[in-house]
Amino acid sequence: MTREHEGNHAAASETVGEHFDAWHEAGFAENCPVRDVLDRIGDKWSVLILTALAREPKRFSALNRDVGDISKRMLTQTLRSLQRDGLVERTVYPTTPPTVDYRLTELGHSVLEPLTALIGWAEARHDDIRTARHAFDEEAEAA
Amino acid sequence: MTREHEGNHAAASETVGEHFDAWHEAGFAENCPVRDVLDRIGDKWSVLILTALAREPKRFSALNRDVGDISKRMLTQTLRSLQRDGLVERTVYPTTPPTVDYRLTELGHSVLEPLTALIGWAEARHDDIRTARHAFDEEAEAA
DNA sequence: CTGTATCCCCGATGATACTG
DNA sequence: CAGTATCATCGGGGATACAG
Numbered sequence: 001m002t003r004e005h006e007g008n009h010a011a012a013s014e015t016v017g018e019h020f021d022a023w024h025e026a027g028f029a030e031n032c033p034v035r036d037v038l039d040r041i042g043d044k045w046s047v048l049i050l051t052a053l054a055r056e057p058k059r060f061s062a063l064n065r066d067v068g069d070i071s072k073r074m075l076t077q078t079l080r081s082l083q084r085d086g087l088v089e090r091t092v093y094p095t096t097p098p099t100v101d102y103r104l105t106e107l108g109h110s111v112l113e114p115l116t117a118l119i120g121w122a123e124a125r126h127d128d129i130r131t132a133r134h135a136f137d138e139e140a141e142a143a
Numbered sequence: 144m145t146r147e148h149e150g151n152h153a154a155a156s157e158t159v160g161e162h163f164d165a166w167h168e169a170g171f172a173e174n175c176p177v178r179d180v181l182d183r184i185g186d187k188w189s190v191l192i193l194t195a196l197a198r199e200p201k202r203f204s205a206l207n208r209d210v211g212d213i214s215k216r217m218l219t220q221t222l223r224s225l226q227r228d229g230l231v232e233r234t235v236y237p238t239t240p241p242t243v244d245y246r247l248t249e250l251g252h253s254v255l256e257p258l259t260a261l262i263g264w265a266e267a268r269h270d271d272i273r274t275a276r277h278a279f280d281e282e283a284e285a286a
Numbered sequence: 287c288t289g290t291a292t293c294c295c296c297g298a299t300g301a302t303a304c305t306g
Numbered sequence: 307c308a309g310t311a312t313c314a315t316c317g318g319g320g321a322t323a324c325a326g
Contacts, residue, residue, distance in 0.1 A: 016259055017198025024195055024209050033269035034190075034262050041261070042185025044299075047177075052167055055160025060308055066167050071300060076309060086275025097307040098306085107271055114260040116159055118184070119177050121257045126176035128250055132229025187319075203288055214320060219289060240287040241326085 040085065045070055045078045047115060050087065050104070054112055057091075057103035087111060183228065188213055188221040190258060193247070196231065197255055200246035230254060 040046050045067065052058065052066045064075055079102060082088040087108035093099040104112070183189050188210065195201065195209045207218055222245060225231040230251035236242040247255070 014198075016255060020194040020197045024211075027211060034265045036269065036272070037261070037265035038185070038190055042181070047181055051163040054163045055157075064308095068167075068170060072309070073301085073311095074299065077299095084276055084279040085272045086279075092308095095307095098309085100308065107268060107275070110268065111264055112159060114257065114264045117257040117260050118180070121254055122177045122180035125250060125253065126179065129179070129228045132250070133227055136227040136229075207288095215289065216291095216321090217319060220319090235288095238287095241289090243288065 040081065041115070043078065045074055046082060047119075049075075049078055049082065050108060050112060050115065051119075053088065053102060053104050053108070057101045059099065059101045063102065082108070183224065184258070186221065188217055189225060190262075192218075192221055192225065193230065193251065193255060193258065194262075196245060196247050196251070200234075200244045202242065202244045206245065225251070 048067045048070070049063065052063055058066065060075070060079075063079075064070065064072060067075070070078075079088060079090070083090050083102075085107075086105055089103050089105050089108075091101050091103070093101075191210045191213070192206065195206055201209065203218070206222075207213065207215060210218070213221075222231060222233070226233050226245075228250075229248055232246050232248050232251075234244050234246070236244075
């Protein structure tokens with residue numbers, strides 16, 4: 001089932017494979033751009049916040065509401081990280097009580113493209129994953 | 144600097160934004176395909192293993208060597224997860240001592256595409272991120 | 287060679303209370 | 307409204323020893 005498909009991907013994987021081979025041989029693992037980005041993408045809230053800001057700037061309380069069940073603590077912390085990395089811009093309006101909004105920077109918008117591709121893959125292939133899990137678990141159960 | 148760029152991304156972000164707005168409103172947060180995938184992508188080793196297998200199947204010991212400084216424990220554990228999700232196929236050859244190799248399935252190869260896009264973004268934009276961090280940290284230091 | 291079994295530690299996250 | 311401070315928890319992941 002797997003073997004027949006390898007041909008389909010040979011062309012793409014050839015290039016990609018060579019790239020990653022060189023990459024691994026170079027000892028990429030330490031302080032590598034990719035791990036750096038992946039660590040951020042990988043945390044529990046960054047992607048959710050970035051996508052929540054995709055359409056328009058939002059205020060702190062709006063984000064707190066729109067992103068499901070994130071604590072104020074983690075919202076603040078994640079926003080700071082995103083701001084520090086130049087993905088999000090924070091604007092304070094000196095009203096009372098204070099008004100603050102967050103918007104994606106150009107860099108923030110740009111990461112949404114590869115991110116959207118990945119999210120698209122997740123949505124498109126999630127059924128396959130679920131099926132694979134089921135098969136795997138039942139096989140394990142048989143033992 | 145940010146505002147001027149928004150126009151460039153308006154067209155793309157409009158659609159993407161609407162998608163994510165609907166997505167957030169739908170209460171996506173719980174057992175959502177995307178969090179599911181992101182959790183795996185986000186862990187410390189999955190992407191490294193996936194890319195290490197991009198070119199060709201590898202044996203356990205080869206993976207242990209090629210992926211920088213992963214413990215046997217985590218290698219086994221991560222490979223099991225990837226196998227369970229149908230991204231990696233495990234083949235045992237009944238020799239003595241045992242020989243085992245791991246290869247990407249079609250599903251595994253397919254995730255490499257969006258993943259490669261993200262990695263490409265990381266490599267292309269890492270300098271911008273580093274610059275942003277520097278600026279942010281110095282600004283904080285000034286306080 | 288290819289793992290499994292244990293123990294342990296630390297950082298990420300949550301809960302709660304407080305502040306300008 | 308928009309945070310900060312503090313404490314408690316929980317699980318990911320490393321180290322090490324053992325096993326088929």
